Amino acid sequence: MQRQFTIPENIETAIANALADYKLTLNDSKELSKRVLALSDFFINEPDGQTPWHESWAQIAYLCYYLPLNAARLRAVILEGEKRGFFADLEEVLDFGAGLATASLSLSETQNLKYTLIERATEPQRLIEKYFPFFKSEEWIRTINASKIKNPKKILALFSYSLTELAELPDWAYQCEALMIAEPSTQQDGRKLMQLRAKLLEKGFHVWAPCTHEGLCPQLTQSKTDWCHDRIHFAAPKWFLSMEEQLPMKNRTLTTSYLLMRKTKPSPIHAARVVGDTLKEKGKDRQMICRGPDREFLAWMHKFKIQQEIPRGALITVPEDLQKVSNELRVQKELSVF
Known part of the structure; x- marks a missing residue:
């Protein structure tokens, strides 16, 4: 049976409240789909470009489409981590390239941690503070460096769809006890993540998920095309399905590539x-x-x-x-x- 994930009720309510300020509702499927297509075209035409957060059409598209999909993906990753006790004894999250803080929003549903959001754009902070009042962050900062890491043994460095824009992890991340990395499940990003796994093992980190072993990755070493990713079923609400009818993209199942790694060694899994x-x-x-x-x-x-x-x-x-x-x-x- 496929694992099923949907949009959390509090996030769905927040999306509806935000759309009201744009004179839209969740049922305005045609108008919402136009914004989604525009942002999708932007990402296709400018894969290395910064999300145009200052544009209202981009804000709408992210709120009604990318936020729900990414939240479902991230809840699947977080659930795997919770099953294995990955978040135990951690106290603080450094969410790099947080954007609309989807990863921290999703994690905060079940993990009572301190959240620091690292994001250069200012518009996401305004959107989060206005429409997602149930989420409380410690602070928003534009940059971070190693000198700001005060208690690394209690810190989770979180990278959600932000590593794809970097050549490699920033130096400060290697100081942290734990790493949670979720990336697009494309061949390029998936294989890049598998290569990063090998580097992190060399630096003393241990794999908690998705892998059940710390040997060489066979999809990387014995294939030139395979890449590691999971598949989940997205139980979309009616308003999302109506919007999706206007779009060429369908999302009955979602894929994700991710790594959960810590300096602490996990209990062995014989599976x-x-x-x-x-x-x-x-x-x-x-x-x-x-x-x-x-x-x-x-x-x-x-x-x-x-x-x-x-x-x-x-x-x-x-x-x-x-x-x-x-x-x-x-x-x-x-x-x-x-």
């Missing part, structure tokens, strides 16, 4: 992670899994009359007695999913 969608082939179905440095696939042979489609990103127990043929593990009975 494999499903890292591929189901591949329908002659005589069998296959799904790629990851549990170490080898590139492996589960294989359901049609002759055994077993069909099982496991959600991408799910953790499973792999029986030790599975027959292995080349890089395939032949499944003869339904597997347990965590």
